[in-house]
Amino acid sequence: MTLPGDAPHPGDELFWLLRRTLHTMRRDVRERVDLSPARHRLLRTAARNPEPQRQTALAAALDIVPRSVTSLVDDLEAAGLVERLPDPTDRRATLVAVTGEGRAVLAEADRQRRRHAEELLARLEPGEQAELLRLLHRLVDDADPC
Template sequence: MNASDNTAEQIAARMDAVIRRQRRAARDDVEGLTHGRFRVLRTLDQAARPLRLSELATQLGIVPRSATSVVDDLEAGGLLARQPDPHDRRATLVALTPAGTDLLTTVRHKRRDAMVTLLDRLTPAEQTTLLGLLNRLADD
């Protein structure tokens, strides 16, 4: 392994550690909310409209059966609701409930707060540099 490979591996490991810390903090006091369930809530929120299960699965990059299982769990918890598609009697739409929206807001605040705590270790200039570097890496 050359030095560049070693550096890349170290960066990946440190990024994973930061992400795990943020996820762990966001899940505190939120029983049963896995990353996968959070992704479903976030995807529905970003869609700004109810989605068919097949659309939801496509946006999540999972098979429809897996989406159905997660939606079943979230619906049982009162975070999502199924409703008939007004344009297709055979289809069902999935939407966030007010409780789902509230939970998503809580988790987002916890994630932000966890990141603020981590970023407090850096100076404002270092935070700006980090953001710029992450933006460059995230650009497609």
């Protein structure tokens, strides 16, 4: 905690600035695509796999409890972005597959995210952009995976 008169801690400032940047990017994408961050993460995770996935596999990949995946899949299914399919290897299980509409929404979200990132980076000179990216890579590439 920073007290009045104390200099901000660099780690706190880094966290706040990165969080604020990502928040504005997510908000911008959400306003244009109407997809909450949680639904976006689930949709992206499901789309990365070429085959439909069980909800338990999606929950594990997202590091959330399976019941949370159920409500997210319900919402995405109601929006026509995913569909549930019977699991051919287990009659009791269902698989989640991304629909064509879901892939189109992800593609639009990607376009919006790239556009917003380009707008942010445009505030910097080309050398500053390269330096920012170099420094962020240095922080991330050497870090343990989350």
